[in-house]
Amino acid sequence: MRRYLGKAAIVGAVALTAAACGGTGSDNTSNAGDGKPQAPASSGAPACTEKGNTASTDAKTVTVYSVDGLADWYTKRFVEFEKQTGIKVQMVESGSGEVITRMEKEKTNTQADLAVTLPPFIQRAVGADLLQPYTPACADKVPAASKDAAGKYTAISNNYLSWIYNPDQAKPAPATFKDLLDGRFDKRLQYSTPGQAGDGTAVLLQLQHIYGKEGALEYLKQLEKNNVGPSSSTGKLQPKTSKGELSVANGDVQMNLGSIHNDKSSFKIWFPADDTGKKSTVALPYYAGVIKGAPHPEAAQKLLDFLLSTESQTALSTDARGLPAREDVKPGDANGTEIAALMQGVDIYTPDWDQVVRDFDADIAAYNKAVGR
Template identity: 25%
Template sequence: MKNIFPLIIVAISFLFGACTQQEEKVVNLYTHRHYDVDKMIFEKFQKETGIKVNVVSASADELITKIKQEGELSPADLLITVDAGKIERAKQDGLLQSANSDVLNQQILAPYRDSENYWFGISSRARIIAVSKSYENPESLTYGDLASDAWQGKVLMRSSDNIYNQSLVAAIIGNVGEDSAMKWVAAVHGNLARDPKGNDRDQVRAIAAGEGEITVVNSYYIGKMANSDQENDRNAIEKVNFVFPSDANLNTHVNISAAGLLKHAPNKENAVKLLEFITRADNQELIYTENQEYPVNTLKPAEQFFTPVGEFEIDDLPLSELGAHQNKAVSFFEKAGWM
């Protein structure tokens, strides 16, 4: 079965590709995103342009493997990831092509797109600190503080296979070097209140329940909890402060969902049109209001879905460097025993 399975995947993909090479206007999207707002935007795009969006969903690693297996006959036009490091990996693996579009360059700020136009951010999110309101000076907190002895037995974290924490550590490597980053990972692991588990929202819920006192969480999850129909989630965030950390070593880490035009895209023009549509101002606003992700046409959103502590100063490490340091970050988790 191990030898047959890749062939099955390729065969299905070829069939998909053959079906789309008709007169019907289409764009074929491979995406790691799974949000309702994306469906809303795709339906809106089809209504305005007549171009149908075909979607294949899986993790970025699975999709990258699939694209490699399909080779030149891949039906995929665009790859969307939820992490800058993953889309940079696709670029380095030779899977993308440059998409020269004045519209994209005007609509997306330079820090959120590849300098050679191989990939473009479509939304962003900050990796912020969440801390119990029992802590008196939240505005002073930095990422480095999570490694302090003062937080021993109080830190809550997701498992090491979480791409958001991998990219945070990659950013730490890029800013302060490998030795300091390894020490940070080991110290934070030593401060854990429990074995890593759950998603970002689970960490906030655990703080509210008194299982720990501090964690890191993506900003848009806080917006989701604030707007949740679950009273427990709305009550949980009332017991937690949310901090934009900043110090001389590392300002607030920001990551993106990003899209890249694939090297063998059969519907290149339609794919670029979809990218331009997603990053259009009205659709960026839709992503913000419906999914609480930050737009890529500004570095500082005018308002938040929560009351933050501290100034939102963004880490200026190029997002392409996250991909360069992710493998090293994973090895640090393994060395520390952070599973």
């Protein structure tokens, strides 16, 4: 399950507690010796002061509305958080936009304490006045571009848009965006829907970056003849591609690597090149912010501090094949090495997310018109 948004998603959101998360720790910790988080291998920076919120709270639970994808990391982190604080974490997973939709519906009767979602949805939450300012411990180690200047959200993990293909079905393997227009992918290709899925929105943004707004719409209009149809879930495209129902789909690095290693998926990760042969991707950090009117704001602050701690950030690569949001934490395990090798030679594009939010409704309307929806 991965980063989807649909009208029915709020009904089907999966409620998880720390003990019920479906992580596969045996595989994820295989490169970490005894399975415990390892110290950063190449960080010479001094550790930040990780005192965090020291205010007392009688909260017994803290509720998180989170985009899916980090369950393997959450599983161990939430258990450790409860050991340290006595506060149990309850999590509701849903799609990128659905996190914000739930918060909007509950604005007068807030049910959750901490929100974790992707851009541009976290920025839309700020615009809708759904988050309250809080600067977590060690936020000074997170790049300025990865946190809100007013302190309403902070990146907790880095991630990037990717594509996948089935090597038995996609012969020869695609290399460029123009390759995807080939007739051999007729109804053999699917990407998650922009405006509904975070990864799908990133597809539109990447194409805008490469071809310009009008050029992106023209490309997607041509691509529609090969597209199976709308998909509110990026994650559901993984098993379809692995089984050969699809030849090509979009995804993201952390999710796709997890599927390959944990689920033994038989697809390959790739980054389409533009017309000049340059490969690129879009940065898709997981952002977290304390929800305005949260029932347990101090508990939410403590949890956010904990997720940005050196221990938690180091565990991202070992537990979930994620990348730390903190600049001073450098993954030194085999998972981190694998990610670095995969990203070699790929340009990383970071959109102006505030501008993306301003143009969002118009861009999605133009996209729907271009593809005939």
